[in-house]
Amino acid sequence: MPKQPANPEPAHPDVDSMLSRKFGKEVANYFSGSPLNRLAFLRADNVFLSQALKHSSTSFLLCNELQPLVQANTPPGAGKLAYVKYEDIKPVIGENPYAQTEKEIIEAYNSDVYVPQMIFLGIDEKDKNGLEYQGKNKYMGAPYFAIDVTPRNSVKEACEKLIEAQKAKGLDFSKGRVMDVVAQDAAVYAEARQLLDWNVRNPFCASCGQPTMSVNAGFKRTCPPTDKSTKRISNALPSTTEQVVDQSARPPCVTRNGVSNLSFPRTDPTVIMAVVNSAGDKILLGRQRRWPPYWFSTLAGFAEPAESIEEAVRREVYEEAGVLLGRVVIHSTQPWPYPANLMIGAIGQAIPTGETIDLGNDPELDDARWFDFEEVRNALAVGTSGLGEDAPAGYKEGGLRLPPNTAIANQLMTAVVNGFASGESKI
Ligand SMILES: [Zn+2]
Known part of the structure; x- marks a missing residue:
């Protein structure tokens, strides 16, 4: 008999509140109630992201065609996500995709290079062995990332090997809609799925039609002003003595003016x-x-x-x-x-x-x-x-x-x- 997971508890249900007295107990629905603090303000901080990537407490949720890796043999309604470590995903993502600042990454943009999509999901502050990061404030917790390991392009083989290694451990990717994992895991997966899907669906700029790139740890896409693609440079106009042409420059795009140089995930x-x-x-x-x-x-x-x-x-x-x-x-x-x-x-x-x-x-x-x-x-x-x-x-x-x-x-x-x-x- 199928059994549905319980819904999440609302935040701080035991704390007396005049709002609860007037409006009743808050109802938290399935896919909400994430245990993670998203730390949105650190998504462009590549020093933080680099440390989070390699910390011993860090967990990576693998998603293959948007389906998450899940634990094996869990009872109905009590499914759990399964995570891997940095060493497991290194062959797919390389040493550190956050080694450069966001500005440097945009300047180095090359549309020939396939970059597997990663999302920084947040930190679990309940984990006392988590990363300690001193930014404007101190932040402590175990970092969580999601990574698209759908085998394709230059990382096809590395992804296939990673997937096979999980299957050898008895793990597999969920099938169909993920409605049978415990509420907290459902919320983590919802964040991962929605952002991975949005990135995959938006490879081109809505204004100028050129390829876009993921920035802000997967929460934004931008239309870079230059592209070091060898295909594009070979088609560019040759430089003349009168005029030096930046061969990597792309045609102008209205999104590069002011703060509109970004596209945000939709809800x-x-x-x-x-x-x-x-x-x-x-x-x-x-x-x-x-x-x-x-x-x-x-x-x-x-x-x-x-x-x-x-x-x-x-x-x-x-x-x-x-x-x-x-x-x-x-x-x-x-x-x-x-x-x-x-x-x-x-x-x-x-x-x-x-x-x-x-x-x-x-x-x-x-x-x-x-x-x-x-x-x-x-x-x-x-x-x-x-x-x-x-x-x-x-x-x-x-x-x-x-x-x-x-x-x-x-x-x-x-x-x-x-x-x-x-x-x-x-x-
Ligand atoms: Zn554009």
Whole structure:
């Protein structure tokens, strides 16, 4: 029987807070709750990165075609990522890709040279044997990096050897969506996956079309002014006595002016909402045609440019189900690294004159219905599972089926049936 991992604990749940007293306990969703301090301000500090790279406490998460290396034979719902050490990855990355400053690396840019993508994920400050780094402040913890070891280009063989060595140890790369590792590992993987994927998908400058390079430990890409590629130089204009041409210079690009000389990883906001009827005793759920029989979930959709989250929620519910909402509140959020979403979970209430379901505007849903709280409460107890999984024990054919606790949709429904919207409870 598949078992879902537990969701992460919210930060400092035991510390008294006037916000918790007013709004209830914070809900932390799966893929959030990373144990790492990202230290974003050290991503351009190559002295720090060089030390972090080679420290004895440092861990490297290998990703092959974006799938992470995982430990073998873990129980369902308790999977763990597996890490390797600097000596293991040295044949792939070389001695130290952070040996030069960022400025020097940009000046030396050569688009002929394939550089395996690395991401500095952060440090685990709980590790007392971690690196001690004195920057403007002192930072202590075990560093974590992610590295793309998909066998390709100049490092194909080195990556293949590294992958084979892990398999010889009994380890392997995860298959499909990574939804079975413990919550903390899911959060570390989400950061790695989203950034590796973004770098792979953005090899060219959106303004001028020339190749870009990764900087800032994998969190930015830049359009370098020069390229030492031998292919480009052989095509460049020859220098004349009147005019000395920098043969590595690339055509001008608008992104090189001011602070716009960078492209940043994208995160696409998505709204997902539990909709309550005006009487406050039913939830609106919808289903897509490809889902298993009796399976329903909350409505969801992308936020569009220039609309608030509340407006996006009202628009999506109107488009997909014809239901009109009044008040909307944000409940909790969930990073969703497939490929780059942030699910913004909301709870909205229909207005009394807008509760009639109409699927005719947008044919996205196969069905949408109002469900009594009681039916949803029962389904949350006996009818939840991953989308590709069998119904759990205790489920009776014909009963409502819902997504598992690792989905924010489940948390939104749970909050509503527990009285979040009525104010009877703040769970
Ligand atoms: Zn450019």
